[in-house]
Structures are given as C-alpha cells and as structure tokens.
Amino acid sequence: MIPAVQGKRGLLALAAAAAAAGGRRRIARCAVASTPAARGYRATAAQQASASTSANGPAEPAAAAASCVMDTYVRPPIVLSHGKGSYVYDTAGNKYLDFTAGIAVTALGHSHPDIAAAVADQATKLVHCSNLFHNEWAPRLARRIVEVTAAAYPQGTRGIYARPADGASPARVFFANSGTEANEGALKFARKHGKHVAAAGVLGKGTSEALRVDPNLKHGIVSFTGGFHGRTMGALSVTATPKYQTPFTPLIPGVQTAKFNQTEEIGAFVDERTCAVIVEPIQGEGGIHVARPEFLRALRHRCDQVGALLIYDEIQCGLGRSGSLWAHQQYPEDCSPDIVTMAKPLANGIPIGAILVSDRVAGIIKPGEHGTTCGGNPLACRAGCTVLDHITRPEFLEHVRAAGHVLERELARALAPFMGKDVVGLRGTGLLRGIQFSSDPAKVVELARERGLLLVGAGGNVVRLVPPLNTSVADIERGAAIIADCVKHLAA
Numbered sequence: 001m002i003p004a005v006q007g008k009r010g011l012l013a014l015a016a017a018a019a020a021a022g023g024r025r026r027i028a029r030c031a032v033a034s035t036p037a038a039r040g041y042r043a044t045a046a047q048q049a050s051a052s053t054s055a056n057g058p059a060e061p062a063a064a065a066a067s068c069v070m071d072t073y074v075r076p077p078i079v080l081s082h083g084k085g086s087y088v089y090d091t092a093g094n095k096y097l098d099f100t101a102g103i104a105v106t107a108l109g110h111s112h113p114d115i116a117a118a119v120a121d122q123a124t125k126l127v128h129c130s131n132l133f134h135n136e137w138a139p140r141l142a143r144r145i146v147e148v149t150a151a152a153y154p155q156g157t158r159g160i161y162a163r164p165a166d167g168a169s170p171a172r173v174f175f176a177n178s179g180t181e182a183n184e185g186a187l188k189f190a191r192k193h194g195k196h197v198a199a200a201g202v203l204g205k206g207t208s209e210a211l212r213v214d215p216n217l218k219h220g221i222v223s224f225t226g227g228f229h230g231r232t233m234g235a236l237s238v239t240a241t242p243k244y245q246t247p248f249t250p251l252i253p254g255v256q257t258a259k260f261n262q263t264e265e266i267g268a269f270v271d272e273r274t275c276a277v278i279v280e281p282i283q284g285e286g287g288i289h290v291a292r293p294e295f296l297r298a299l300r301h302r303c304d305q306v307g308a309l310l311i312y313d314e315i316q317c318g319l320g321r322s323g324s325l326w327a328h329q330q331y332p333e334d335c336s337p338d339i340v341t342m343a344k345p346l347a348n349g350i351p352i353g354a355i356l357v358s359d360r361v362a363g364i365i366k367p368g369e370h371g372t373t374c375g376g377n378p379l380a381c382r383a384g385c386t387v388l389d390h391i392t393r394p395e396f397l398e399h400v401r402a403a404g405h406v407l408e409r410e411l412a413r414a415l416a417p418f419m420g421k422d423v424v425g426l427r428g429t430g431l432l433r434g435i436q437f438s439s440d441p442a443k444v445v446e447l448a449r450e451r452g453l454l455l456v457g458a459g460g461n462v463v464r465l466v467p468p469l470n471t472s473v474a475d476i477e478r479g480a481a482i483i484a485d486c487v488k489h490l491a492a
C-alpha cells in the first residue's frame, strides 16, 4: 500500500526517508515495493531505469517540493514523470489510467504525436514574439475558433452567432494564458460594454436616468452558486465559494450570486445596473451540474432586456468534452452567449486561454485597453490548431458521446447496489461525469489510485470523471470497473 501520508507531509516524509537512506534509489525502491505496481500497471524496465537513474530522479522533486514549493495543494506522494495516451507513469514505475486528464486539459491524451511534432517544430522556429507583432499561428487559431463555432448556427441572430450585415466575422478572439485570465478579460469587456450602452442610452424604455448620468453605475455582475471561474481577483469574485473567497476579501464590488438553475430568481438579480452574467453551462468544479435549457434561455432573454452581456465559461465543459464542440451548442440558438471563455484543453496542456467575443462587443474595445505579454504566442496557438484539427472531426465527437454513454452505463450498472446509500447519483454528459457520494469521497480517490486509476474530486462529495476525450471504450470500461471495485471495498 502507498504510505498513508498526504501532501506536503507526505513529501516531507519521502524526502526524509531519502536522506536517511542515502538518496533517491531507496525512495524508488520503497515506492515500487509499496505501491500496487504488480497489479498489471508496471512500467517497462527501461522506463523504470530511466526514472531511477535520471539526474532529477524521484527524491529530488519530493525534497524540493517539501522545502521550496508553496503549500497550496494537497498532493498524493507520487511524482509523475511521463504519459502516453490515457496513461501516466510515476517515477517509481507505476502506471495509472488517467481519468483526470490534468483536470480536463489533455483532451488528446498525453504525448500525442501530432501535438509533440507541432510543438517540437515550432520550438525551433518561434516560441514568442509578444503582441507587438503578428505571428503566423494566433490569427489562424482565431479564425478556426470563429469558423467552427459559427458553423453550428449558420442562421444565428444572437451574440457570437449574429452575422454583421457587411459579411464580417460574427465574433473575434482575444488570447490569454489561462482560464482565469480569460475570465478576467471577459469581465473587463463587459464592464466597458456596460458603460458604453448606459452612456449611449440604448437600453430602451425604462432605463433609469441615473444610468445615463453616471454610466459607471452599470457595472453589476451576476454569477451563480456552485460556479467556478478562477483564482484571480475578478474571477474569484464571481466564484461564490467561501473557502476560495474568504481569505482574500475584499473582492471586486458589484457582484451578486444567484441560485444556479433557478429561473424565477433571474429577474430580481439581473437588472439595468447589470453589465454581465457569467455562468458555466455545465458546472465542473461545483460538482457536474448541467444547466436547464429554460434557465439559459431566461438568462439570454433577461440580458437582452437590460443590456447585459451573457458570458459562458466553457473552460471545463467546452471544446468537445460534452460531446459537442461547445456545451452550449446542445441548447437551442436562443440560449446563445455574447462571450465564451475557453482554456484548459485548447492546446492540450500548453498554457493558453481565449475569449470569443461577439463582433458587436469586440468593436467597442480599443487598442491598449486590454493586453497580455505571452497570450497568443505561436507555440501555444500552433498546438491549439492541432487540437482543433482533432476535436472538430465528427468521428472524434461521436467517440466522446459513445464513450460517455458507455461510462454512464457501466457506472449505473456497477454502482446500482450502492445507489441511495453510499452513492447519491450520477450526473453529466459526454466525458464530463460526476458520481455524487453520500460523504467525502477522498477515500475512493485514494483507493482508485492504489488500483492504478487517477481521479479528481469536485464540490458536494462528487468524484469527477474527465478522461482524455480519445480514451478507448475498453479503458473507459476498465476505469468504471476500478471505481466500482473501490466503492464495493469501502462499502464492505
């Protein structure tokens, strides 16, 4: 069994053991002997040799993490060294089926040959040149994002789907480096848009004179319970989870939290002083909650009434994970957003974020008003083009839907005896699934890891299942079987 140590204490224990035993080889031996490597998940001899003889062998990351890395995460006492497809390997030679995909990031799996080739080639050409200059890949990726998105609603009339009369592109893209940075930009654009429409007095009948006199009053932002939008100050302010917010108050002003999926509340929260509503069509971190169509439709309608922007945060649920390119594309066109934020899988793990903004809104943001040094660099954008090449193929999305159904079916079957007891329910769509337990499922995650399956938790006693989108059906079944075995073991 893996020693019962967690996070920094676990790494400290590993580091101390390394020091006492005279170095890294002992750590590797301990870990190999004490982990479930023999259960069919052993690395090859060559992989093990390379792990234990590397100049940065297993003990070094453990020791360095214990002494030099900030203590913001609780991590298990393993150190990952490499991955291939839906599997990752630790420095002790253990192999894990990865149902985390780096938290819904490595959509094409680890070490995908096309990503590796694109990144390797681009690294020899141009990695970064800042936004002082155009590069070859950012405009290409922007065009791909706009075109593949717009294709879903060719007759669209709302938000990012509304085609300008002059035939111009219906939307534009701003590139950032992460999800939280994408949301920061979206909120800033909404703030400026709010001032613009208030000052121009285009809100129509009923607009209070106060807004015209002071357009800054139209700065309110509405977000929802269970939502997660990131850790920087604006994104954090719309992430209404006390454990994330409380240590860092005061937050940005003007934010209100309404109840997710409560259509009746919308009128009370979204008013003429609101500049933006931000919502995940499928909440990930909050515990895999799918928005109801009438909820998103009512948000769209109310935003139109009061001149607010509707922002869909598709950082986790977007880019194929739901089984369609965007989760919101599983809803009718009258639920369309003004802005979509994306990140995680866009470059399969090379840091990137992006904001897709309707042409109408993009038109009010002027040069110099927003920026970033590394966002839109050619390395990440070329990787992004490769990702889009894959996930926009109909057969790719078909696989996500089919694999998602298999996962749902297998879990429903295997967990049936525990339903209503240890297991509260199954939720989600595509390969964004959640199992809600009746109590903290940390032990399930730990047991699964010991059995060679990596899982990640989510809010509300949920275990989140977000494997690479090209995980084979056989591996989906294998993962479901391991989960069922863990639940059975714990229930016994």
Ligand SMILES: Cc1ncc(COP(=O)(O)O)c(C=O)c1O
Residues within 6 Å of the ligand: 103, 178, 179, 180, 181, 183, 228, 229, 230, 231, 280, 284, 285, 313, 314, 315, 316, 317, 343, 344
């Ligand atoms: C829906 C959603 N929005 C925003 C973020 C923040 O993204 P990042 O961690 O890249 O800043 C996350 C991260 O989990 C997310 O799931």
